[in-house]
Amino acid sequence: MPLRNVTLLGATGSVGRSVRDVVAENPDRLSIATVVGGRDAQALAQVAIEVGASFAALAEEDAGPLLREALAGTGIASGAGRDAVLEAVARPADIVVSAISGSAGLEATFAALAPGRVIALANKESLVCAGEAVMARVAEVGAQLLPLDSEHNALFQVLGAEPLAAVRSMTLTASGGPFRSWSAERIAAAGPEQALKHPNYAMGAKISVDSASMMNKGLELIEARFLFGLEAGQLDVLVHPQQLVHGLVTFRDGSVSAGMAVPDMRVAAAHCLGVDGRLDAPAARFLDLAAAGTLTFEKPDLVRFPALGLAMAALREGGAMPAILNAANEVAVAAFLAGRLRFPGIAALVEAVCAATPGGCDAPRDVGTALAIDQDSRRRAASLLSQASFTVT
The missing domain is CATH 1.10.1740.10 (RNA polymerase sigma factor, region 2, helix turn helix motif)
Known part of the structure; x- marks a missing residue:
């Protein structure tokens, strides 16, 4: 199989770390040539050296001199600011991983869409903010958009070759975050330290807070609407603390298929990066249902977590x-x-x-x-x- 060239947007974040791990496990099939970060010059330089990149770019223009200094003598070219990020995206790549957090990733994701390219999308805000425009561009240029969020990736894999007309509904699961069993009064008094303690994943600060408020799941519902072309009434959320079932597809005939995996972003990353066929994973990344024991599900509480209700309302509007x-x-x-x-x-x-x-x-x-x-x-x-x-x- 040919060596696939990867551009990694959001290289220093939690998704970026997962992607780097998968690439390191498959050096005969994947190589990272271009890395993009936000403002941490030292962290990006370390990543660029570690993966053997040829170009590194920071979104924060003022950090450019620090990046150049950190990469001095390595032979790795660098840049900073909007133009440098767009230059990074324009460089040759078979797969572009879009993992820049927030709406800051929208322009780069849109620019990455090119004929024949695979876009592994972990930046849900691209579809939340401009879903119609992004999906229209995907169709226009013939790019392939693969969801890297664990929930959407599970739904994508479960759906497979089934036509959209066969789907009655899709359900995304949520861990419930660190406040799932907390009273409204206790949630009201919570500070950043408590909100950042996600029960299953080690993530960045913003997405961790979104998980605590359950806004993240609301944004994922909006993302799913564009990814799969469903109506608002066909999308739902279930709280599933064990996070082993990531998504459920209910078909018109009443059958339900579940996408399951251990709660590890490297599972979804491996699927997206394995465009020529599935990649091998270490034993620790395989699901043991007997060891997992009981799986539980519950409806989300929109009174204690009003952010999810606001996102659902935005989806409907x-x-x-x-x-x-x-x-x-x-x-x-x-x-x-x-x-x-x-x-x-x-x-x-x-x-x-x-x-x-x-x-x-x-x-x-x-x-x-x-x-x-x-x-x-x-x-x-x-x-x-x-x-x-x-x-x-």
């Missing part, structure tokens, strides 16, 4: 509302992590921004429009955040 919801949430989570907002304030701020936005806005048809909606919504959120009702005292 459609148009620009998912992009507005996502932007407001990114501002709210950043404020919570900075100590400027209490945990219940995350959902409250998102709700206020969505309520203050005129309804009926069309879904963005291109990246520029999506980014404009994102920036306008961030300004609204920042303005509301400064009001006394959202101030932490």
Whole structure:
């Protein structure tokens, strides 16, 4: 089999680490030539050297000199800023892993779409903010979009060659996060330290907080709507603390198929990277159902976790509302992590921004429009955040 060339966007994050592990396990089939990070020059330089990359780029332009210094003498070219990221995306690659966190990954993901390329998508915000535009571009250029989120990857594998008409509904599972069994009062008093303690995965700060509020699962519902072309009423969530079942597909004839695996992002990464055939995994990555024992499922509590309900409402409304919801949430989570907002304030701020936005806005048809909606919504959120009702005292 030919050696597949990989471009890794979000190389220093948790998904990036999983992808690097899978590539290291399959050196005869995969190679990482280009890496992109956010602002940590030392971390990206270390990754670039470790994987033998030929080019490294940082999104933060001011960190460019630090990256050049860290890579001095290695022969690895580097750049920083928007143009450098787009240069990285334009370099030859068979597979582009899009794992830049948040709406910051939208432009790079869209630019990565090219004929014959495989895009392994872990940046759900690309579809949340501009799902119609992204999927239209995928079809136009003939790229292949593979979901790298564990839930969507499970659904994708379960669906297989079945036609969409055979599907009655799809269900994404959620761990319930660190606050699954907490009372509303205890959740209200939680700080960043508690919110960052995900029960099953080691993830970045933003996605960990989204898991704690269950906003992450709401964003994943919106992502699934575009990935699979379903209606809002065909998508649902079940809380499954063991996180061994990642997704369920219910077919028209009443049969239900489950996508199962250990809670390890390297499983989904291996599927996406194994474009020429499945890759071998270490024994520790295989599911032992007898050892797992009981599997439990429960409906999500939208009273204790209102963020999920807000995302479901945005999914039903459609148009620009998912992009507005996502932007407001990114501002709210950043404020919570900075100590400027209490945990219940995350959902409250998102709700206020969505309520203050005129309804009926069309879904963005291109990246520029999506980014404009994102920036306008961030300004609204920042303005509301400064009001006394959202101030932490």
